[in-house]
Amino acid sequence: MKGLGWGTVLLILAGLAIMPFFVTNYIVTFAIQIFMWIALAQSWNLISGLTGYVSFGHVAFFGTGAYTAAILISKAGWHWFPASLMGSVTAPLLAFIIGYPCLRLKGPYFAIAMLGLNEVLRALVSYFEDFTGGGNGISLPPIAELQPVYYAMGGVALGVVLVTWRILTSRFGLRLISIREDELAAEAMGINTARLKLYAFLLSAAFPGIAGGFFAWYSSHIEPLGTFPFLTTITMIIMCLFGGKGTVLGPVLGASILSIFQELVWARFLFIHQAIFGALIVAVVLLMPKGILGVLQERYHLPRTI
Amino acid sequence: MENPILELCEVTKRFGGVIAVNRCSLSLAPGRIYGLIGPNGSGKTTLFNCITGLEAREEGEIRFKGELIDGLKPHQVARRGIGRTFQVIRIFPELTALENLLVVTWFPFDLALRRARELLELVTLDRLQNEYAGNLSYGQQKLLEFARVLMIDPELVLLDEPAAGVNRTLLNELLQAIRNLRAQGKTIFIVEHDMKVIMDLSEKIFVLNYGEKIAEGLPETIQTDERVMEAYFGR
Numbered sequence: 121m122k123g124l125g126w127g128t129v130l131l132i133l134a135g136l137a138i139m140p141f142f143v144t145n146y147i148v149t150f151a152i153q154i155f156m157w158i159a160l161a162q163s164w165n166l167i168s169g170l171t172g173y174v175s176f177g178h179v180a181f182f183g184t185g186a187y188t189a190a191i192l193i194s195k196a197g198w199h200w201f202p203a204s205l206m207g208s209v210t211a212p213l214l215a216f217i218i219g220y221p222c223l224r225l226k227g228p229y230f231a232i233a234m235l236g237l238n239e240v241l242r243a244l245v246s247y248f249e250d251f252t253g254g255g256n257g258i259s260l261p262p263i264a265e266l267q268p269v270y271y272a273m274g275g276v277a278l279g280v281v282l283v284t285w286r287i288l289t290s291r292f293g294l295r296l297i298s299i300r301e302d303e304l305a306a307e308a309m310g311i312n313t314a315r316l317k318l319y320a321f322l323l324s325a326a327f328p329g330i331a332g333g334f335f336a337w338y339s340s341h342i343e344p345l346g347t348f349p350f351l352t353t354i355t356m357i358i359m360c361l362f363g364g365k366g367t368v369l370g371p372v373l374g375a376s377i378l379s380i381f382q383e384l385v386w387a388r389f390l391f392i393h394q395a396i397f398g399a400l401i402v403a404v405v406l407l408m409p410k411g412i413l414g415v416l417q418e419r420y421h422l423p424r425t426i
Numbered sequence: 427m428e429n430p431i432l433e434l435c436e437v438t439k440r441f442g443g444v445i446a447v448n449r450c451s452l453s454l455a456p457g458r459i460y461g462l463i464g465p466n467g468s469g470k471t472t473l474f475n476c477i478t479g480l481e482a483r484e485e486g487e488i489r490f491k492g493e494l495i496d497g498l499k500p501h502q503v504a505r506r507g508i509g510r511t512f513q514v515i516r517i518f519p520e521l522t523a524l525e526n527l528l529v530v531t532w533f534p535f536d537l538a539l540r541r542a543r544e545l546l547e548l549v550t551l552d553r554l555q556n557e558y559a560g561n562l563s564y565g566q567q568k569l570l571e572f573a574r575v576l577m578i579d580p581e582l583v584l585l586d587e588p589a590a591g592v593n594r595t596l597l598n599e600l601l602q603a604i605r606n607l608r609a610q611g612k613t614i615f616i617v618e619h620d621m622k623v624i625m626d627l628s629e630k631i632f633v634l635n636y637g638e639k640i641a642e643g644l645p646e647t648i649q650t651d652e653r654v655m656e657a658y659f660g661r
Contacts, residue, residue, distance in 0.1 A: 294529040298518045305516035308478055309530040310504035310578050366520075424520075 125426075136274060140267045148266045151274075152338060154379045158277040159331040160352070161359035161371035162284055166324035168357070169365035170293065171317055172300030173223065177234030179352040180241050181211035181325040185332025186347050187245060190258040193337065200260075201272065204333025211329025212322040214241075219321040223314065226303075235350075242348040257343025260336065269338045273331065277372075280327040285368045287323075288425045296320055297366065362404050364413030369426055373412055429492065431456040431582055431613050432477070432508075437486035439469075439476050439637075446472040448637040449486070454582070459604065459614045461628030461645070463621075465657055469637035470617045471513050474584050478510050479503040490582070509580030511571045513587050513617070519560025523551050523570055526559050527577045538577075545573040548603055550596070565592045572600065576607070583607060585616045589623045601627060625649065633657065 140148050160182060168174045185207025192203035214237075222233040245252045252258065263269060287293040298306040299313050307313050336342045355378075363374025381400070385393040408415050416422055430453040439447040447469045454460050462470050475481035477488055479500040488496050495503055518526050527542035528535075546552045549569035554562060559570055568591055575583060585604070589597055604614055604627060618624040624631065625645040633641040633648060635657040641648060648654055 291528060291535070294521060294525055297521060298529045301518035301520055302516045304480065304500075305512065305518070306529075307500040308480060308504060308510055308512075308516075309574065310501050310532075311530065312499075312501045314499075
């Protein structure tokens with residue numbers, strides 16, 4: 121059974137690897153978006169799904185990565201790939217600065233602090249015009265081909281999924297879950313919760329940082345409103361909850377299913393697609409608070425590490 | 427008296443205008459079982475919280491093996507060798523019984539796994555090791571919490587009402603496990619409302635009332651102490 125599971129995973133990965141050679145650019149573009157959402161939802165899962173600290177400003181790390189890459193490409197002449205990878209340095213650096221004090225806040229206070237961070241970053245980016253282009257943003261050369269971005273974004277998605285799997289199958293992961301379950305008890309049992317939360321937060325910032333860099337290159341243009349939208353954080357949260365928070369495949373399922381659903385609904389119901397999407401989310405939260413995978417795990421006694 | 431493992435000197439803790447613990451001093455010698463009793467709201471759990479760093483004491487000193495532990499964070503206190511259970515059970519419900527134990531130890535994994543299984547067997551939960559802790563009965567959760575505190579191998583174990591909600595059969599096993607701990611040289615400090623349990627187990631008992639220590643002594647002495655009678659039954 122275990123071998124069958126891994127075989128299926130390898131088959132899907134092989135299929136995804138050769139897919140760009142056989143499908144239209146529309147499908148490749150759509151796949152890039154799904155990969156991006158997988159990376160974002162899974163990153164949010166690393167801090168909020170595992171430790172229970174709900175981050176309402178995770179798009180700040182995505183935006184930080186996007187601006188890092190855009191500035192390095194446009195002003196320093198870097199190649200887009202290493203410029204994007206630098207997001208894995210700048211975003212965790214920001215996470216460290218904000219996480220060190222804010223992760224001591226409990227419950228809604230942390231969520232509000234994160235929301236504030238996003239707004240502050242957006243204002244700063246708009247203010248420092250010489251450096252960031254202000255409200256006009258930064259334009260980058262249009263990309264010649266989609267395949268490199270497809271593999272790069274796919275790599276980020278795969279990377280964060282593997283990291284989550286590794287964490288969930290380790291005692292580090294159990295300790296993060298113990299924080300979610302009862303932080304005070306975890307502390308009293310000798311677990312340094314402040315340090316572990318910070319580690320999880322840094323990891324959860326690194327991947328959106330890289331994804332933001334690839335997004336900037338792929339979009340050819342970034343500006344404050346489009347790079348730090350609150351809606352992006354909400355979407356990654358919904359995708360994670362829909363698939364199953366605190367799991368490995370939950371955010372993958374959530375991001376994939378909801379992206380496809382949105383694409384189908386958007387094309388057919390232009391004016392009410394957001395309302396339909398919202399109704400679906402309400403239904404899921406009411407009927408399946410543990411998400412798709414949570415329900416499957418309970419019903420079929422599946423391990424938590426999937 | 428040999429060097430105390432735990433020493434409290436004039437410890438005071440207030441919540442606003444309420445003095446939960448008032449200039450409380452006590453001393454525990456290593457390798458014994460001590461009881462802490464008192465009417466509801468007398469400050470027993472608050473005192474445990476001050477010792478384990480969950481509440482910051484306002485005045486006084488707390489020493490563990492001669493070292494001041496005031497101001498340490500709870501995890502630092504635990505790493506120094508003080509483990510505790512809680513009055514209201516605080517297990518990790520979405521972890522299995524086995525994981526509840528594995529999560530708190532820094533032993534190499536194989537060693538941790540062996541020790542966790544031994545402890546689950548000790549509290550008769552070995553057959554339920556893969557069950558989510560949240561699905562266990564109240565009594566089983568109480569036993570799991572007891573096993574979890576042993577997993578960190580503390581020198582001083584604080585047990586906050588370990589017998590509450592545990593059925594008679596399991597209770598006898600729990601009491602035997604506590605005596606075994608003492609035989610291994612551990613010091614045990616128990617808050618318990620079941621007077622039979624506390625009188626049977628304890629070698630010395632401290633009594634709190636309105637945050638103040640009003641008596642200490644052997645169980646038979648405490649049972650006849652007038653101040654204790656008054657605290658429990660009034661004049």
